[in-house]
Amino acid sequence: MTSGDVLTQVRELARERLALTVEVRPESRLIEDLGLDSLRLQALAIEVENHYRIILEPEDEEAIKTVSDLVATIDRKLADK
Amino acid sequence: MTAGEPRLENLGAALERAALDPAAGVRLLDRREHDTWMPWSEVLAGAQAVAARLEASGLEAGDRVGLIYPTGRELIEGFFGASLAGAVPACLPPPPRFGSLKSYGASTSAMLEAGDLRMVLAESRSRKRLAELLTPPQLGVRALEELPPATDRSSRQSGAATADEPALIQFSSGTALAPKPASLSHGSVLGQARLLNSFWPEAEGVRHVGCSWLPLYHDMGLIGCLMTALERPGELVLMPPEVFAARPAIWLRAISRFGATISPATNFAYAYCLEAVREEELEGVDLSGWRVALNGAEPISADVMRAFAERFGRFGFRRESLTPVYGLAEAALAVTFSDVGRPFVSRRFERSSLAPGRRVVEDPAGRELVSVGRPVPGFELAIRDRELTDLDQGGVGRIWTRGSTLMDGYLGRRKATRAVLRDGWLDTGDLGFIYRGELYVCGRAKDVIIVRGRNHSPVEIEQAVESVAGVRVGGAAAVGHFPEGSPREQVLLFVERMRGARSDGCENLAEECRQAVLAQTGLDVDHVEVLAPDALPRTSSGKLRRPEALRRYLAGDLGSP
Structure with a gap:
């Protein structure tokens, strides 16, 4: 799976499961740009973990500010599996 | 419980009694909807092991222990383990996902300080990060598996705790800046669980099963769900709140699949289901067995309840199951209940009459308010004005309550306690009135904003x-x-x-x-x-x-x- 695939899937997740209508760009910040509140951040974490069967640790999450950070973390976790 | 049987004195004794019933326990449901059955006997065994380790690590009877875990086995065993060790557990919220850990660290540290917590137990995966984020308690932030192994000396066990000693601390009514550690005795916790269970007696061959996604750091989750299942003893299907946040349909599917009869939630949760549950996620779901759908902890919207009943009526949900209730952490939980099995009651009142010092007037074009019912057994209500004079029916003022399961006070905060507890009466900080014998809440006298059951x-x-x-x-x-x-x-x-x-x-x-x-x-x-x-x-x-x-x-x- 390439990063491009993961980005496409994250976009799909955001649209379908989080009902996001704003454009999801790699540089979009999860909170400030996508406007995700604590409830939808929880939902995003669970959806990502379920979809890829990975676990995001607190230290992974702290480094994730943008969509591309998230995609990079998913890539790394998938490579480590 | 049969007549004449002695009242259970403490949580440890209640757990030992529940452990005798192999059909009672907690069914943990994970995000993939796999369930793990944990009978109370297993909770007891796990909790005893935890208690022995806590004692070996220097925890003394009466010490407060914070628990920072996602909903699951470790949290439940940790909670009862602390209790069996004679300590006083306090469930605390886990760190937010992708959120600001700095503000989480500050608000949780404020809880540690306010509750004078001596130790925090946490998952081994997050322990290290938590230890950096939090002002360290005296005995540290520890993972269970890192605690020293049990010594030979026999466990203290909370068998020694009397009904009036503290059983747990609830932080649910405070805010991040001003956490309020409500200290509840064993007698209050078990008394509240007993009175809640009295609303759904096992009759006509019905065996009640609870189902909840509410966090255990919230009174409705801990007392309303876990403690009622312990006291009955009965079965509770328990899922993590974040699973509900991601897929609220899993809650409704769990109610159907495990034949749950009682499941409480907040007004937000009923609204969220309307917005986020998709029709195709409910294939084969039957909600006709859900007898008591409690709605509490937040202002209640009649529109939301009507819409919920209508939409999920197609899946067998019965409108009369919706049961608006009112309570707060300082009362252990419930203060009033509407009649179980009766369709909820709402009335419209002239807007200008819904102000402190006024008398309410019904008005077909007015603001619609939902009745939260009458006081639960052992509780009374009073509506008082600023001078603390009792108002008659229809007068709008502060809601005060007196009852058998009120908190002892805010731990170590005499001034804050005196501000809300007077002569055995508790000032709820909410505004309301009594109309035709039932309580209506119409506002808040205290500066708190409640979103999704959390106070801000x-x-x-x-x-x-x-x-x-x-x-x-x-x-x-x-x-x-x-x-x-x-x-x-x-x-x-x-x-x-x-x-x-x-x-x-x-x-x-x-x-x-x-x-x-x-x-x-x-x-x-x-x-x-x-x-x-x-x-x-x-x-x-x-x-x-x-x-x-x-x-x-x-x-x-x-x-x-």
Whole structure:
């Protein structure tokens, strides 16, 4: 799976499961740009973990500010599996 | 319980009794909807092992222990383990996902301090990070598996605790800035569980099963769900709150699949199901066995309940199952209950009559309020004015209650305790009235904004915009407002722009404020209104008058930018 695939899937997740209508760009910040509140951040974490069967640790999450950070973390976790 | 059987004195004794019933326990449901059955006997064995380790690590009887875990086996065994060791457990919220760990660290440290917690137990995966984030308690932030192995000496066991000794600490009614550690005795916790269970007796061959996604750091989750299952003893299907947040349909599917009869939630949760559950996720779901759908902890919307009943009626849900209730952590949980099995009652009242000191008048075009019923057994209500004089039926004032399961007080806070507990009566801080024998809540006298069952202090929101350039220092006021027809409380933020700042950048300033609040508190403010400097009403000593700001805003009288 390439990063491009993961980005496409994250976009799909955001649209379908989080009902996001704003454009999801790699540089979009999860909170400030996508406007995700604590409830939808929880939902995003669970959806990502379920979809890829990975676990995001607190230290992974702290480094994730943008969509591309998230995609990079998913890539790394998938490579480590 | 049969007549004449001795009352259980403490949580440990209740757990030992529950462990004798192999059909009773907790069924843990994970995010993939796999279930793990944990009978109370297994909880007891796990808790005994935890207790022995806690004792070997220097924890003394009466010490407070914080538990920071996601909903699961470790949390339940840790909670009862601390209790068996004679300690007083306090469930604390786990870190937010992707959220600000800095503000989480600050608010959780404030809880540790307020509750005088001596040790925090946490998952091994997050222990290290938590230890860095939190002001360390005396015995540290520890993972269970890192605690020293049990020594030979026999476990203290909480068998020694009497009914009037503290059983647990609940933080659910405080806010991030001012956590309030409500200390509840064994007698209050078990008494509250017993009175709740009395609302759904096992009759006509019905075996009650509970189902909950509510967090155990919230009173409705811990006392309303876990403790009732322990006291009965019975079965509780328990799923993590984040699973509900991601897929609320899993809650409804669990109720159907495990034949749950009782499942409580907040008004937000019923509204969220309407918005986020998809039809195809409910294939084969049958909600006809869900007899008691409690709705509490937040202002209740009749519109939301009607819409929920209508939509999920197609899946067998019965409208009369919706049961509006009222309670608070300081009372252990429930204060009033509407009649179980009766369709919920709502009435419309003239808007101007719903103010302190007024008498309510019914008005077909007025504001619709939902009855939260009558006092639960052992409880009484009083509506009082500012001078603490009792008002007659229909008079609007502060809701006070007296009952058998009130907290002992806020731990170590005599002044804060004296402010709410007087002569055995508790000031709930809510405004309401009694009409035709039933309680209606119409507002809040205290400065708290409730979103999704969590309390937020306006100050917490106001502080988040202090660093936004262009906002006048001290010129922000956050208020909660429940507009008619809205499924939930709205959060409004009024900000004064800095003196000399131009008024044409207001839209940007409003957006920056919204982002700052979201980043620091995880709350998405519904509306930011930018005002001219000095537009907010203040007292002569300069204190913000938030309710007055809201009143003027709604009347269109709050100065424009």
